[in-house]
Amino acid sequence: MTAFSKPLARHETGIPGLVLFDLPVHGDNRGWFKENWQREKMTALGLPDFGPVQNNISFNDAVGTTRGIHAEPWDKWVSVATGRIFGAWVDLREGPTFGAVFTAEIDPSTAIFVPRGVGNAYQTLAPDTAYTYLVNDHWSPTTAYTFLNLADETVAIPWPIPLADVEISAKDLAHPRLADVTPMAPPKTLVIGANGQLGRALRAEFGDAAHLEYAGRDELDLTSSHLATARRWRDYGTIVNAAAYTAVDLAETVQGREDAWAANATAVAALARIAAENGITLVHVSSDYVFDGTQPGAYREDAGIRPLGVYGQSKAAGDLAAATVPQHYIVRTSWVIGDGKNFVRTMQSLAARGIDPNVVDDQIGRLTFTDDIARGIRHLLEGRAPFGVYNLTGGGAPTSWADIARAVFAAGGHDPARVTGVSTDEYFAAATGPVAPRPRNSMLDLAKIEATGFAPRDAAAALRDHLAAGSPVTGGTEPS
Template sequence: MEPAQQLRTRTTPIPGLLLFELPVHGDDRGWFKENWHRKKMADLGLPDFGPVQNNISFNAARGTTRGIHAEPWDKFISLASGRIFGAWVDLREGPTFGTLFCAELTAKDAIYVPRGVGNAFQTLEDDTAYTYLVNDHWSAEAQKDYTFLNLADEEVAVPWPISLDKAVVSPQDRSHQGLSEVEPMKRRRTLVLGADGQLGNALRTSFAGDQTVEFAGREQFDITSEASYAATDWRKYSTIINAAAFTAVDAAETADGRAAAWRINATAVAVLARTAVEHSLTLVHISSDYVFDGTADVHREDEDPSPLGVYGQSKAAGDVAVATVPRHYIVRTSWVVGEGRNFVRTMAALAARGVSPSVVDDQWGRLTFATDIAAGIRHVLETKAPYGTYNLSNSGERQSWADIAREVYRLCGADPGLVQTVSTSEYFRPGTAPRPQSSVLDLSGIRASGFDPPAAAQRLADYVAALKP
């Protein structure tokens, strides 16, 4: 008995270009194959590229030659009949620009061609048909983003089995430019939303000099506005980092604030999630310790949400929406400190004036400096960490707000004894947002990804030192 055929794949010299050998089952009636199997192929390294259109190209004569076209989408190609010689050239910006890979394909073969890799075929038999899935809809507008290379380029030197002077080639394909004149296809970009806040400014610093990252404040992209989505060409992007949020936790308990919190933190985030799914984007979203009620001493990523107030409820709803995106990172933080108004700056200003503040001593957590959130986000994206939720705060022993206030006073050269302690119930007036008692986040997940958050104590010392005139 003939052994069962196995689906196989192999890599090529062009990053992301994957060649598949498909099991073909045949008898005297013909043959059958699973042309595309999402799960089996994903297990072998095929990206979950989300095809939206299926095309068939029929070629009547042997020697028909098409290409070399680099398209602004990914495609998965296989043969329905006949035999072809395929040539692929990396036309993306980067160190492998100009790399050539060639292979002969029959009905038992398929190939995944990532965006920006030039694609060309020459039929070796009459009546050859190949089929391909693509993850964006073709349009005349999209064709403007193609990159072309001449079939006869001498630098790449494709070894065509049938010489081009005897092949069937369109006038357009004969007229394309050579490799030295090709402008490499640029990588897809990352769009940072909410780029004018504490985290947004930290992300600007972290990605400084990276031309593939764009930053948009509310004036450039309002996440609650349909017009912002409609005006954006999502084909140009691979990733959204959402740093936009309604964070006024006490204002969220008012009638106007409640509506704003849900509009920004939940409804708009659901639209972002739908956009990410529709365009096969990676979505990075910032979550909060406020999605928990604080009864657990330490909060794990897999803990069920149990928010106490409107802000936490709206953030938890946004998290649920983001979790539906196949490529998502939910980065959960606590007690954020960055540029602009924050607790540490307030305490430093009071210390400079010799004020004796009353500070809560029965809420526990760790500070999270915006620079380290930005570094963590960059880490999971660049290392392609497994998608999912990651807790991210600075490391070290848990502290109360009063502990931190005393340390700020000490670092400022003021008397830590000036800080008076008060309970949560005594400090907050009725109508303000309830706070989780414990905001301590378990960091084992982000550490397992290879990112070890710096100690909060050292970050606090550096931050306060930078505030001094």
């Protein structure tokens, strides 16, 4: 008997992401009515806004009809239009809850959200039962499913009607036991800009599991008009965008302006559209250059953006595009040092060659190493931190570029007094090419990401560790 007038409520099940809901059903002498799917109310209770695209109904004539156990690579909202079922759900995803079971009776006053990779099965307890489900991907004959035998002794589902006495398809009877099931892999994660300094750090942090994909410019052209069809995007759960145009001064030229906007804004807008349409989490790496550096103290995530030059303007535009994705992390960083040409290597090279540099001392900030950015991105994703903007830099006291140069000289056994501090204006006074304006204050407030449990490394300690580990002293770039 359907229960009437229950309040809308959610109940956790013990299987991560599998959530049972009570649905209000309003009945009288004519029958009953319910809101089977009400996006606003249900997402307010924590149901993922999973974007259903297809509605299916399975009608069953007889009591005891039994179907499953099938795990599909999409999410489902399962309910009963008429009748009653005994439902069984088994976690068939990779991970510590593989094989976990949840069972419940479902009638029109109940529904359950079944996340991707959780096996779904049911047995009808009333004649003329209509089992309905909304799914967030279109069915395809080439889709890879994961199956489990209904009679598997390991999960030992307590079917109300013995399986020997019910209608089951021959195909369902032939599914493997749990010991022979290949777990469903997580949705794919795509790292874009994989050949750059941050991209290489992300590969080192995340590894090379089968569901991880790394793409450089040659593998994925973000400016292509065919980007929307370059992948089967429904197979992806996360995109990490580590690609960017970072030639700050060249961005002030005619060609550089076009290139900066293409990579930092137009490409991000295209990725944002793809992520929003396919329910993908977009991680986008931003910059302190979205600020003008005139504010006293550290910039919080909600500070007003006021970029000074073309590079900062294009990055700010990319941030705005990324923020349109319902599931987004915008990771704002500064003074990045990674595996490749960077300020630290330049100072090592100058020190070793006996060159005494002039280094700007009126730009204040903190170094951020790419392995720490990668670690922070992984923390946000795996910890399921609230979506939004997060500052992520090295921790500790602020320094100038001249301070950092002196620390590099000293660590190499050279006299730090060989470094002369100069103003930004003095440093660039003799420049013959374009010079981009720089924020004088690049300090970013870290309280928000620290509140998620992430501990940024002290920037000075990280620099010492970096230098102690040994770094080649060839090549390099000037401070930006």
